[in-house]
Amino acid sequence: MTDPRRNLPGVDVLLASGAFQGILEAYPRGRVVEAARDTLVLARGEIATRGEAAVPSDEAEWARRVEDLLSVRDLPSLRGVINATGVVLHTNLGRAPLSEAARAAMAGAGWGYSNLEFDLDRGERGSRYVHCVDLLKELTGAQDALVVNNNAAAVVLGLNSMATGREVLVSRGELVEIGGGFRIPDMLSRSGAVLKEVGTTNRTRVEDYRGAAETGDVGAILKVHRSNFRISGFTEEVQISDLATLAQELGLFLFHDLGSGLLADPERLGLPREPRAIESLKAGATAVAISGDKLLGGPQAGIILGDPEVVGAMRKNPLCRAFRVDKVTLAGLEATLKHYLDPEEALREIPTLRMLAAPLGVLEERAHRLSRELHRSFPGNRVAEGIGVVGGGTCPGVDLPTWTVRIKPSGSSPRALAMELRSLPRPVVIRVEDEEVVIDLRTVDPDEDPALASALSEAVDAGD
Numbered sequence: 001m002t003d004p005r006r007n008l009p010g011v012d013v014l015l016a017s018g019a020f021q022g023i024l025e026a027y028p029r030g031r032v033v034e035a036a037r038d039t040l041v042l043a044r045g046e047i048a049t050r051g052e053a054a055v056p057s058d059e060a061e062w063a064r065r066v067e068d069l070l071s072v073r074d075l076p077s078l079r080g081v082i083n084a085t086g087v088v089l090h091t092n093l094g095r096a097p098l099s100e101a102a103r104a105a106m107a108g109a110g111w112g113y114s115n116l117e118f119d120l121d122r123g124e125r126g127s128r129y130v131h132c133v134d135l136l137k138e139l140t141g142a143q144d145a146l147v148v149n150n151n152a153a154a155v156v157l158g159l160n161s162m163a164t165g166r167e168v169l170v171s172r173g174e175l176v177e178i179g180g181g182f183r184i185p186d187m188l189s190r191s192g193a194v195l196k197e198v199g200t201t202n203r204t205r206v207e208d209y210r211g212a213a214e215t216g217d218v219g220a221i222l223k224v225h226r227s228n229f230r231i232s233g234f235t236e237e238v239q240i241s242d243l244a245t246l247a248q249e250l251g252l253f254l255f256h257d258l259g260s261g262l263l264a265d266p267e268r269l270g271l272p273r274e275p276r277a278i279e280s281l282k283a284g285a286t287a288v289a290i291s292g293d294k295l296l297g298g299p300q301a302g303i304i305l306g307d308p309e310v311v312g313a314m315r316k317n318p319l320c321r322a323f324r325v326d327k328v329t330l331a332g333l334e335a336t337l338k339h340y341l342d343p344e345e346a347l348r349e350i351p352t353l354r355m356l357a358a359p360l361g362v363l364e365e366r367a368h369r370l371s372r373e374l375h376r377s378f379p380g381n382r383v384a385e386g387i388g389v390v391g392g393g394t395c396p397g398v399d400l401p402t403w404t405v406r407i408k409p410s411g412s413s414p415r416a417l418a419m420e421l422r423s424l425p426r427p428v429v430i431r432v433e434d435e436e437v438v439i440d441l442r443t444v445d446p447d448e449d450p451a452l453a454s455a456l457s458e459a460v461d462a463g464d
């Protein structure tokens with residue numbers, strides 16, 4: 001018997017066949033040649049394991065394989081996924097999904113030219129740093145505001161502007177890593193400031209700060225919100241208002257790295273008290289730094305709020321140019337901030353807030369509907385209560401009670417099903433818990449429920 005690998009068609013023969021003409025109209029010839037070559041290589045490998053059965057029966061079958069390969073290669077590297085993990089601010093999945101108005105504003109800013117740095121009244125050069133400032137002032141009571149690329153940049157810019165070459169007091173309990181390599185001691189030294197540790201890991205008192213400020217050239221106090229972990233037991237930390245009194249007395253800047261950027265009322269979201277910029281500023285912080293894409297629910301950005309003289313110095317700092325924010329981001333941030341002018345609108349329109357505030361009854365109902373729709377593909381699926389988290393390095397230790405659909409796949413393992421779901425054109429990301437696939441609907445937009453149901457059915461068919 002001859003080796004079937006010897007009888008495989010050549011690339012030229014395939015491309016000349018009628019079955020390939022449509023593909024050649026849709027894709028550049030060079031890419032089709034490459035894909036056809038790779039398809040032949042794949043077929044050779046398959047024949048080695050499965051024999052004759054792996055040989056396509058005709059040219060149409062070859063064309064289908066080549067087209068499948070081309071369409072996989074056409075998928076963008078960065079693409080939308082369905083987040084069924086129940087982690088609302090999933091850093092790996094792009095943190096905050098954006099409101100409809102924010103998405104429209106961003107598309108608009110990208111579509112053409114804008115007055116990004118152009119003063120329309122005077123017809124001359126303007127500043128990109130005027131955008132969003134009035135809204136931020138109104139919403140937080142800050143006297144001035146500056147938007148940069150992210151909160152990490154805001155912290156470096158703030159420290160560099162307030163304390164380069166000088167010492168900065170930080171509690172030992174706040175020398176933290178916020179994830180993604182953001183370590184306070186490293187950021188501080190890169191900013192040109194000198195770290196002076198104060199107190200102990202679990203307890204720091206005002207007197208510790210005062211004592212440390214008595215020697216050396218101290219320029220500022222940095223307070224860091226422990227946004228992604230909690231310490232409990234025998235602990236003590238100094239409130240921002242007490243630090244403000246001390247900073248005032250000693251003539252130091254007080255910089256509060258808050259991170260989360262919560263503007264809404266935490267009670268309405270079912271969250272425990274979370275420090276907010278408005279309170280830090282009222283308590284007397286010189287400047288506060290927050291993220292745009294955590295609990296604020298907007299695009300990735302860093303926002304500095306505070307004293308006009310200090311914020312003005314940051315705006316003039318050459319580093320600000322390196323950290324500058326993009327027009328598309330500014331457009332999305334402005335539209336997001338506008339929602340907050342009406343707190344009810346913010347809860348309704350900003351997906352992060354809407355997901356956090358989603359009533360349990362609604363989640364339960366959606367879980368039951370999905371469970372029924374999956375009855376055929378996964379007969380053993382069940383609806384169960386579950387626990388989600390806020391995520392994104394915010395609200396550590398806060399559980400979000402939720403409703404889930406749980407699947408124990410019969411033919412394969414939960415991990416194999418999870419992989420199958422990730423390989424769909426619109427990938428679905430889920431949790432695996434106790435050998436079950438867990439689907440948490442809190443983080444799925446209700447409009448996507450039908451897409452989620454068909455993705456799951458598709459995955460089980462592909463896995464068979």
Ligand SMILES: *Cc1c(COP(=O)(O)O)cnc(C)c1O
Nearest residue numbers: 150151152178227257258259291
């Ligand atoms: C998240 C966070 C940061 C980093 O913010 P990015 O916007 O991700 O750069 C810094 N500090 C605190 C306290 C944070 O919570």
